[in-house]
Amino acid sequence: AVKTNKVIDSALDGILFIDEAYALIPEGGKGNDFGQEAVDTILKRMEDLRDRLVIIVAGYPNEMNRFIQSNPGLQHRFNRYFTFNDYSPDELLEIFRRIAESAHFVVAPEAMEKVSKYLNYVYQSRTDTFGNARLVRNLFEEVVQLQSARLAEMEQITDLDLCTITLEDINKAIADEYQEEIPESLDEIMAELNKLVGLDNIKKDVEQLLNYIRVEKLRSEQGMTTQSLSLHAVFQGPPGTGKTTVARLIGRIYKSLGLLPKGHVVEVSRNDLVGEYIGHTGPKTERVIDSAMHGILFIDEAYALNPKGGQGNDFGREAIETILKRMEDDRDKFVVILAGYPDEMRDLIETNPGLKSRFNRYFNFVDYKPDELMDIFEGFVKKRAMTLESAAEQRLIGHFIDVWEARDKHFxxxxxxxxxxEKVIQAQSDRVAKMAEISPDDLRLIRLEDVESVISIVKPDQPKERNTIGFKPKG
Incomplete structure (x- = not known):
């Protein structure tokens, strides 16, 4: 109270500006936090000195709303609000130009164009802590430092050199944060998706999603009523069926459409979200979500956050509630994909109304068929520029049929x-290493014995007759 009163006294007949005022009453703070005492002192002096003191409290919108609502006295005394929005990219660029001009610098046209692209990027991918003019000022100061370092290496420096900011200076200043990319086209990304083995129903689902997004955009451009796009999704299916790969492609699709500025995918599981003690889970989950802003948060085995028969104080539920709140507070700023086995995912969604209302788009991944498993194996062979002899291919076909028929949910x-x-390549390497003379063909060829040394379901002396479901050994 003594310290607060001294500050108030210094502001009499003027304005007391309290930045980040919400820090005086921290969310979930302990009852003995001294910030509350400061607030009580301020409220009393505002009443006693109503004609000699003006107080402005400032901070982030959500936090300030919580701060004001936390105390009836604050609600009664603060009823005039000024809302400051983020500067637009054009305004940020103008701020940079004015700062440079006031410091008597000339920015080369190509350098200014790069600044414009960078500012548009940071604006599109901004978070609640976006620095606005402060970010621009810090950028300018770093650019000037880099310009000075560049000039120090020059033998002759003209007056124009001293006051010119070049593209090189800008590139070095933003290199760690921004790399100009050639935009991917939807056709390129969809072609990559369609090249994946199998996943026919998933490819159809993605195509339908794209059609929906495109038509909704057209409706919006025509001034028609549109639905709010819900891009959150559930990927359900067994492991190894391409869920993570498809999530990455969808991230790139959303980036190409301008729905997510970054489109990156942050892959996590329960251990990345849940803390070890009370008060640890919320901040830990928040940090993960922050890293996924303007991209996709991909939560594998998401049902582990709400284990069956779990204790009432399981921290996984806190992680779920934190995620749901951020999905509401930061809607359209990131996408959540929950992934896992179908039955467990169904149980998770059905037991939580918050999840059920936000996840209504499902992608069903199924086990690869034997021929698709063979295609995947041959894809690895081609990537390594290797070849597979006919007998080895036939043996693999039989093996994939056997394991597919004997598969369980964990296949x-x-x-x-x-x-x-990888095991076959290791066996082939062991065999080749023992040869006296090794030719290029020896290095490339995978033989039957390499495959046989790895798998033993079908014994060489007891071949099993089977339908190879359309497989034809390559001659």
Missing amino acids: GNGRFARNLF
């Missing part, structure tokens, strides 16, 4: 095919 699918390929 690894594409992951299984990749692991098998």
Whole structure:
């Protein structure tokens, strides 16, 4: 109270400006926090000195609303609000130009164009802590430092050199944060999706989603009523069926459409979100969400956040509530994809009304068929510029049929095919290493014995007759 009164005394017959005023009453703060005492002192002096003191409290909108609503005295005394919005990219560029001009610098046209692109990027991907004019000022100061370092290496420096900011200076200043990219076209991304083995129903679902987004955009441009786009989704299916790969492609699609400025994918599981003690989970989850802003938060095995038979104080539920709140507070700023086994995902969604209301788009991933597993294996072979002899191919076909018929819900699918390929390559390397003379063809060829040394479901002396479902050994 003594310290607060001294500050108030210094502001008499003027204005007391309290920045980040919400910090005086922290959310979830302890009852003995001294900030409350400061607030009580301020309220009393505002009443006693109503004609000699003006107080302005400032801060982020949501936090200030919580601060004012936390105390009836604050609600009664603060009834005039000024809302400051983020500067637009054009306004940020004008601020940069004016700062440079006031410091008697000339910005080369190509350098100013790069600043414009950078400011548009940081604006589109901004968060609640976006620095606005402060960001521009810091950028200018860094650019000047880099310009000075560049000039120090020159043997002859003209007066024009001293006051000119070049594209090189700008590029160095923003290199860690911004790299100009050639925009991907939707056709390129969809072509990559369609090249994936299998996933026919997923490709159809993505195409339908794209059609919906395109038509809604056209409706909006025509001034027609549109629905708020809900891009959050549930990916349900067994492991190794391409869920993460498809999520990354969808992120790139959303970026191409201008729905997500970054389109990156942050992949997490329960351990990345849930803390070890009370008060740890919320901040931990918040940090993860912050890292996914303007991209996709992909939560694998999401049902682990709400385990069956879990105790009432399981921290996973706190993570879910934190995610749901941010989905509401930062709607349209990031996308959440929940992934996992179908039954467990269904249970998770059905047991939480908040999840059920926000996730209504489902993508159903299914086990790869034997021929698709073989295609995946051969894809790895081609990537390594290797070849597969006919007998080895036939043996693999039989193996994929056997494991597919014996599969359970934990079958690894594409992951299984990749692991098998890596083991076969190791066996081939062991065989080749023992050869006296090794030709380029020896290095490339995968033989039957390499495959046999890895798999043993079908014994060489007891071949199993089977329909190879359309497989034809390559001659």
